[in-house]
Amino acid sequence: MALRFEVLGRFNRARAAQLTLPHFACQTPLFMPVGTQGTIKGLTTDQLEEIGCQIILGNTYHLALRPTSELIDELGGLHKFMNWPRALLTDSGGFQMVSLLHLADITEKGVTFQSPVDGKPMLLTPEESIQIQNRIGADIIMALDDVVRTTITGPRIEEAMYRTLRWVDRCIAAHKRPHEQNLFGIVQGGLDPVLRDICVRGLVDRNLPGYAIGGLAGGEDKDSFWRVVAQCTAALPEDKPRYVMGVGYPLDIVVCSALGADMYDCVYPTRTARFGTALVPEGVLKLKHNAMVNDTRPIDPTCACMVCKNYTRAYIHCLVTKDAMGSQLLSYHNLYYMLQLSRNLHSSIVEGRFPECYIIPDSNLCASRNSNVVRFLWQFPKGDVPEWVCNAMDVAGIDISSCCSS
């Protein structure tokens, strides 16, 4: 165990905590930008520190291909290689199993991929995944899990869940640096509450430093999604971090935090930036749209980031259609937006005002206490808040009826 997790405040199931890792003391709930290949697309590590990024995710699969984990190890680990002084998390490479399934063969031994670089078969075993992650040196490493798409039904899901538990034991045995790197287990089981329960209990028995809720964010309907998160957060230990992998949209993060989750990662903010889309309190703003041509306002007048302080929508509109700098500026803003969301979640829970700032659009409380509050339900000005959000918030014990027209 190489972390400390201290809950600083609660609101019903939601918690705000300090997660102290070897390289950085983080505040949760937190969002982790995805730096797949050892970089967040187009942003320098200075800029990432500037916007308050606490922990970045690197991908074992990609880094093992290029530049290889041996090279990273030789040069002192990923922190040193990319010059990032704060925390890092690597995933196991398992998610690629789902994305590249047509090329993968999953057996009890591990997963065979076809290398996209030279076509050679690559075998990723739990042991190999942990060895690679040991070399990369991240503060948090993920156990190799047997990931199955939530849109699949049948015995495959049960097989994958039990295999995940067997593989976690192999991961634990292979882990050479438990005092420097925290191995998180991943809860699988598809959308089946019975399977999820078995998996949670199995992982908790292994007494890991932290737990992730995996196998979601893959196209399942939102109603099933929140129920799995709710079930897992209810069953996982109070005193350990809970990481919902692959989530996501600001709305999803707020709901999951209300249900008791602490950590998130998603490519969405940076990917959508590269398509010219900015995140704003009202939802999204498409900078490529013709309406932006003459718009001299910043992306978000309430945003304090460098981009909103220095550039107009009109200027960014010009760039996004022609130059990489457009994506870079939008990535900066979008990440700032997500990180500010995390900070607001943390402080609003600690200060006991979590519901007000998120639920009541016109609250003077919000305006005076926190000018950068993400008024996420402003995305639904007509009060047409999705049913899944209403149901989830109900379970979370948060009254949002004032925002719903129905």
Place this chain on the structure above:
Amino acid sequence: AGGAVFGSIVGGSNIEERKRCAQEVAVRNVSGYWIGGFGLGESMEERPSLLNAVTDNLPKDWPRMICGLGLPEEVLQGVAAGVDLFDSAYIYHLTIGGFALTFPLDRTEKNDYNYQLSDQGSDRTKINLRATVYRKDATPIVEDCCCYTCQNHTKAYINHLLNVHEMLAQILLEIHNTHHYLGFFRSIREAIKEGCFEQFQKKFVQSRREHLAADVVSV
């Protein structure tokens, strides 16, 4: 409505036309001179006389700007002829190609830098960070460079970024190349102020030619 207007001087590779154009523009009411049509195929040898044909016929009190001279030796030719402002896409092309400027800015005597001959496109001016020889090189592009890139990152990291086609590679290279190139211009200004520009130019050009000669011998 406000703003300075510069007069354009053209004339191709024809000394007489250059002279005539410069003389005509010089009597117009402009705030400076934009010298066009260079860097389009004229040789290093013929350029100085063409440049002088222009600048000899321009008043000393107004700025002269030139487009198309980017290589350090070309810039030195422009400075020698009395040009003040330079505009080119040299840095852009270096960055896009994965190159980083490394030529010494220090005007004191420096020992020979042992460049790997296996580098593709590397010489004493610049290195190609795509080259595999940099895969594990944990040193900055230029050892005592104080740009953001050299203060924070290694050749190995930039090599990796280039290999995986990450945008950050170009950002880091552009920062360094711009910084280095502007440092070159600072050296030029200092040399002029100290009255030893001619010497500076000679030494600079000579050191590059020596290196190329050395390469030929050792191959």
